Amino acid sequence: MSPRVLPASRPVTIRRAVARDAKRLTRLVRGSGAYEGEYASMVAGYRVGPDYIETHRVFVAVDADDADEQGGRVLGFYSLVLAPPELDLLFVADEAQGLGIGRLLVAHLRAEARTAGLDRVEVVSHPPAEGFYRSVGAVRIGTVPANPPAVPWDRPEFEFRVPPE
Template identity: 60%
Template sequence: MPDITLRRATADDSKRLTRLVRGSGAYRGDYAAMVDGYQVGAAYIEHHPVYVAVDGSDDRVLGFYALLVDEAELDLAFVADSAQGLGIGRLLMAHMIEQARAAGLTSVKVVAHPPAEEFYLRTGARRTGTVRASGRIHWDRPELRYDVA
C-alpha cells in the first residue's frame, strides 16, 4: 500500500487530473464519449473543493474527487486504474462526507457512472432514482445519495 497523502488540489494539478479522467479504464468502449475531451480546468479546481490522493513517496496522483457545495453534489470521483482495490476510493468518499458535513450539507447527490454504482452503495450511498439518457450520454445513470448529517 502506498503512503497516501490527501490534500486540496491546486491549479497545478489540472493536467494530471485531466489525464486521470481521460485515461480511466472505466470509460472505454461505449462510455468513452463521457470523457472524450474532458478537462479538469484550473478555474474549476480553484472554485470547487477538489481533493487529491497522492502517493507520498513520489507525488503520483492516485485519485481525486470534486464536491459541488452549492449543489450538494459529488461531481467527479476517480481512482487511477493502477490504484484500484487499495482503498483509495473509500478514503476519498469518507473525506468527501467529512467535507460535506463541515460545509453544513445534510446529503450529497451522486449521478453515477453505471459501473460505479456498486462502489457507491458499498461506501454508504443509497439509490434514489435514475437519470435518463440525454445529449451525448446515451445510457441511463443511477442517482444515489449520501446522508451526511
C-alpha cells in the same frame, strides 16, 4: 494533512488540489479504464481546468512515498460542489484500483460535506460504478434518464447522507 495508510501499507495524503494539478487530473479522467468502449465518449474531451479547481472543492489523493515537484503521484481525486450539494467527479487511477483509495476519498468527502454544513450529497453515477457507491454507503434515490446523443444511457442517482457529528 497527515498521511493515511492504505491496506497495502502505502501512505496516502489527501490534499486540496491546486491549479498546477489540472493537467494530471485531466489525464486521469481521460485515461480511465472505467470509460472504455461504449463510455469513452463521456470523457474523450473532458478537461479539469485550473478554473474548475479554483471554483470547487477538489481534493487529490497522492502517494506520499512517491513525492515529486508537483506534490506526489496522483492516485485519485474528487470534486465536491456545494450548491447544489453534489459529488461531481470521483476518479481513482487504474493502477490504484482495489487499494482503498476510493473509500478514503469518500470518507474525506463526507467530512468535508459535514464541515460545510451539508446533510447530504448527491451523485449521478457512471453505470459500472453503481456497486462501488452502494459499497461505500450511498443510497440509490433514482435514475437520470438517457439524454442522447450526449449521454445515451440511463444513470443511477445516489445520495450520501451526512449525519452531524
